[in-house]
Amino acid sequence: MKSNMSHSTTFRDYLKIIFRHKIIFFILPPAILIPLYFMLELQTPTYQSSVTMYVKAAKQTEADYYSGVGSRSLVEEHSQLVKTNIVLERVVKALKLYEIPIDYEIKFYSRFKSALRKKGVEQSKQRFANLSAQQKEKDAFQRAMRRLRANVGAEPIPISNFFIINVKDFDPSLAPVIANSVSRSYIIFDLEQQIEELKLKYGEKHSTFIQLNNYIAELQTKLDGKSIPDLEALGPATIKIIAQAGKSGLIGGVNKNTLFPLSLFASIFLGVLFCFAFDILDQSIRSPKDIESFLGIPFLGSIYKKKTTEKRLISDINPTHTIYSKSFQTLSEKLSLLMSDKKLKTVLLTGVDQSMGTATVIANLAIYLARKSGYKVLIIDADPMKYSLSKTFKVSYKPGLADVFDGKNSFMEVIQDLGSNLHILPPGEFSLNLVGFLGSSTMSDLLKKTGEQYDMVFINTSELNNFSDAVMISSVADGTAIVVNEGKERRQIIMNAINSLKQKNINVIGAILSNRKLVIPEIIYRIT
Numbered sequence: 013m014k015s016n017m018s019h020s021t022t023f024r025d026y027l028k029i030i031f032r033h034k035i036i037f038f039i040l041p042p043a044i045l046i047p048l049y050f051m052l053e054l055q056t057p058t059y060q061s062s063v064t065m066y067v068k069a070a071k072q073t074e075a076d077y078y079s080g081v082g083s084r085s086l087v088e089e090h091s092q093l094v095k096t097n098i099v100l101e102r103v104v105k106a107l108k109l110y111e112i113p114i115d116y117e118i119k120f121y122s123r124f125k126s127a128l129r130k131k132g133v134e135q136s137k138q139r140f141a142n143l144s145a146q147q148k149e150k151d152a153f154q155r156a157m158r159r160l161r162a163n164v165g166a167e168p169i170p171i172s173n174f175f176i177i178n179v180k181d182f183d184p185s186l187a188p189v190i191a192n193s194v195s196r197s198y199i200i201f202d203l204e205q206q207i208e209e210l211k212l213k214y215g216e217k218h219s220t221f222i223q224l225n226n227y228i229a230e231l232q233t234k235l236d237g238k239s240i241p242d243l244e245a246l247g248p249a250t251i252k253i254i255a256q257a258g259k260s261g262l263i264g265g266v267n268k269n270t271l272f273p274l275s276l277f278a279s280i281f282l283g284v285l286f287c288f289a290f291d292i293l294d295q296s297i298r299s300p301k302d303i304e305s306f307l308g309i310p311f312l313g314s315i316y317k318k319k320t321t322e323k324r325l326i327s328d329i330n331p332t333h334t335i336y337s338k339s340f341q342t343l344s345e346k347l348s349l350l351m352s353d354k355k356l357k358t359v360l361l362t363g364v365d366q367s368m369g370t371a372t373v374i375a376n377l378a379i380y381l382a383r384k385s386g387y388k389v390l391i392i393d394a395d396p397m398k399y400s401l402s403k404t405f406k407v408s409y410k411p412g413l414a415d416v417f418d419g420k421n422s423f424m425e426v427i428q429d430l431g432s433n434l435h436i437l438p439p440g441e442f443s444l445n446l447v448g449f450l451g452s453s454t455m456s457d458l459l460k461k462t463g464e465q466y467d468m469v470f471i472n473t474s475e476l477n478n479f480s481d482a483v484m485i486s487s488v489a490d491g492t493a494i495v496v497n498e499g500k501e502r503r504q505i506i507m508n509a510i511n512s513l514k515q516k517n518i519n520v521i522g523a524i525l526s527n528r529k530l531v532i533p534e535i536i537y538r539i540t
Contacts, residue, residue, distance in 0.1 A: 412440030
């Protein structure tokens with residue numbers, strides 16, 4: 013039988029892969045986003061503002077302190093002097109940074125981080141409260157100095173006379189104020205070095221001394237960090253402010269509003285990649301396309317997985333009511349057409365490994381064909397190990413097939429009527445010396461007789477990989493159909509079993525895919 017199934021891949025096929033591995037797809041984003049959320053909650057956004065400084069080559073004095081202006085070592089030296097106590101103390105006093113409370117930083121924390129740090133902050137506030145007034149003043153000033161020194165940095169710009177003063181803070185409006193104040197405090201410090209040289213050399217009446225001293229006095233009034241005219245910022249000092257601090261930029265922490273959507277998109281993308289990777293690694297049979305592409309045999313039909321509330325046999329429910337019962341109706345109609353077209357009377361249905369519910373498949377096919385389609389159907393339970401069909405229909409497994417082989421009964425004597433054109437031939441009680449009859453001419457003759465009296469005969473046996481029964485009976489049946497459990501059996505195992513049957517010239521008419529799952533929600537099936 014040639015298949016008319018299209019092998020083109022559709023959008024629904026891609027959706028099936030994702031929904032088949034939906035656990036990975038739906039777990040991966042939270043697994044990435046939840047740790048990311050807590051990591052972001054522990055970070056506090058930090059802002060940085062910068063001032064560009066220039067070490068002028070021209071000198072106001074001849075002091076050795078300024079010999080070599082323009083050299084790399086002197087620019088580095090200036091960038092290091094920015095963090096000296098005399099420079100920073102002037103800023104702390106001018107901006108009153110010592111008034112910043114102990115819990116200043118906590119107001120910039122997230123709620124999660126605030127909760128974690130709250131106890132430590134409260135302990136620090138309690139220790140501070142226990143200090144004397146003089147100790148509090150000293151402690152607040154030292155704390156402000158430590159904080160400022162930690163937040164101020166300076167670095168030279170390679171191959172130039174420039175260096176940059178960087179100031180960071182949790183408050184974006186405070187960072188540029190401090191940066192401007194530090195740069196002006198450093199210029200004052202630099203001028204103080206120069207006027208000391210001028211005082212010793214020329215005295216306090218010298219015009220340059222007076223000019224620089226006046227500029228220092230003027231600049232001390234500008235330590236509030238507010239922007240001043242650029243020409244005033246340049247001033248007469250050897251160290252000049254080329255670019256004052258402006259708007260702060262975010263350097264520590266990240267923008268959650270940007271990162272979270274990006275991370276969500278990345279996690280979904282990774283989830284899709286993992287789904288496809290696992291699907292590639294999965295070597296089981298999962299679709300009709302797999303049956304035709306990997307097994308090289310026709311796809312006969314699907315049996316969908318029943319709901320827990322449904323009974324196994326479709327005689328107990330409305331056969332057109334659920335997808336489980338409808339699948340037997342569709343398969344029965346397709347199988348009856350195939351058997352009629354190929355003139356097949358006896359068909360063996362078997363699984364490759366661990367039975368895979370083959371007895372249930374046979375029972376429901378027989379029920380539908382006999383009771384709903386009006387065919388006269390016989391099912392032969394040739395499973396001497398489990399009596400699967402006999403248990404399914406709750407009939408005695410003996411006398412049966414074994415008694416026919418042993419000559420104790422004719423096959424008509426052991427057949428049991430299940431009503432509505434459906435009959436069953438139980439296995440009987442097999443002994444070791446009777447097993448060989450399953451593939452013998454006796455069995456072949458028996459199948460011919462049943463084929464003359466019944467429209468269809470379905471045979472159930474033990475699984476192919478564990479017992480030889482199925483192979484023996486396959487050799488005398490008109491055709492053999494393989495029942496494959498979706499997503500449970502490896503391709504190679506099934507392929508080996510089918511190849512073994514084909515080598516013995518057994519007619520493998522196709523495969524039935526059982527326990528199929530609707531991995532895609534029904535609403536998506538409707539719109540795709």
